[in-house]
Amino acid sequence: MIAMAAKTAFTAPSAPHIAAADPLAASRTSPSSVAEITAASPAFSPLYSQIKNLILKSLQSGEWKPGESIPSEMDLATRYRVSQGTVRKAIDELAGDNLVVRRQGKGTFVATHAAQHVQFRFLKLVPDNGPPGSEGPAQRTIIDCHKSRASADVARALGLRSGDAVLQARRVLSFAGIPTIVEDIWLPAAPFKGLTAQRMASYDGPMYAMFESEFNMPMVRADEKIRAVAANDGREQLLKVEQGTPLLCVERIAYTYQNVPMELRRGYYRTDTHYYHNTLN
């Protein structure tokens, strides 16, 4: 901000980029030139960044759902009354965050866990022999799914309070018939109301795809803490390994839009036939 010619797009944070089509436009007032100037620079945010946030809001609101296309760059430019280049930069960032996927000649699409080529978007386990997915689809076995109360650490991970209602599930993933992963999953009960073991078992596809389509809860990012632990607590039987066998323990917190944590998952991976792959830049 700071005083500057009214012609430029930087003039005021609220004015030029809000088109009539934007539902928030009515709630804003044109600043009387001096008013906002004192607010000064700490609040500076480039136009494309503001556009990005507006698009983000539409994604969150479900205006465009996973797998669908969003309006063309030209349409968005008209809608927000900015140049195509500015919309472009906003979408570039969204694509960089893997929230949307661009496809030349076709359009820009909301990212989804359901697409074939991203079947295991959040699963970095790769077979020793052959590339990811070369073993065919995973076999999913639901061991259990029941309502529960959040312990202190589960509550902290999910941004709940101790004792809040959660869903707790356990499943086994097998590849080529070999049980390879046991996962314990915790979900806040409210957003996933109606989810049962039956329903998990009958859904054919990645669990995150089910979260999208059945509960309107896309997972867009995740953090993992990885440790080596000894197989115990019944997991050795599910994975058919000796008690004490070293396993990879992958604790994942998955987030939906706005960085809201929506799932805690502790996976135990056998690493005698697979490895966890990571790339460092």
Place this chain on the structure above:
Amino acid sequence: MIAMAAKTAFTAPSAPHIAAADPLAASRTSPSSVAEITAASPAFSPLYSQIKNLILKSLQSGEWKPGESIPSEMDLATRYRVSQGTVRKAIDELAGDNLVVRRQGKGTFVATHAAQHVQFRFLKLVPDNGPPGSEGPAQRTIIDCHKSRASADVARALGLRSGDAVLQARRVLSFAGIPTIVEDIWLPAAPFKGLTAQRMASYDGPMYAMFESEFNMPMVRADEKIRAVAANDGREQLLKVEQGTPLLCVERIAYTYQNVPMELRRGYYRTDTHYYHNTLN
């Protein structure tokens, strides 16, 4: 490629973006309009991508060294006879690959492992208590460093032949006095001629920083395969844990420019006080 008006920048892959300042300019010939046209589209590469490659070559050649600044966007635009915007997009990609770092108002700098805030650019181990690096600097202890011959798997990882000369080293990293990591490192002998245990021990800073400054061998990318294994083979003593304790085994191949593998490293991490952190998008 493909026939098109000479005015556009796409006309010929060799012509317009090569400035007189480019050392390769003299070795090229102006195509006689028809010659290259049959090569056709599969070879299509946007201008900014070609500029990116030219900048990459200068980085590889050492024209600009890690930590130094590269010429300004305007200078590069003049040098390559393209618009600033095209140079900008080229640099954007290089910055996205973490090969360079942009700093507004100062310039664009070649990435380095020596900078304070990236002390552990390739080390994703985080203490359970507190953020990365909160334990102060790592204590590095060189256990061994000797010449050796590449075994089959080491050769494969480094793109050598079995029996080729390699340097093999082992060291321990301790944090807050606790031995936390044992690493076995293999390097091709030729590029690291003159590296000894003594020299490794006396260098104060990340090993990758030493590779940059002492051997002109910047590591720009790495792949990791992570497994859980039982402590054995003398590593339990170095880490002061019981034999059989689960450890994270991190096998890393680090690459220099051109995706040339230059280091194989097998790290064994204690994960009772630390965890390996990863972010998924």
Place this chain on the structure above:
DNA sequence: CAGTGGTCTAGACCACTGG
């Protein structure tokens, strides 16, 4: 204050997709 990277625009044209 000059120099650097960062933002924004307007317009032209290219590559790719599908009807």
Place this chain on the structure above:
DNA sequence: CAGTGGTCTAGACCACTGC
């Protein structure tokens, strides 16, 4: 062929850094 994303340019101005 029209529509979409992708590339390129030229020019203006802004934000940040350091002299």
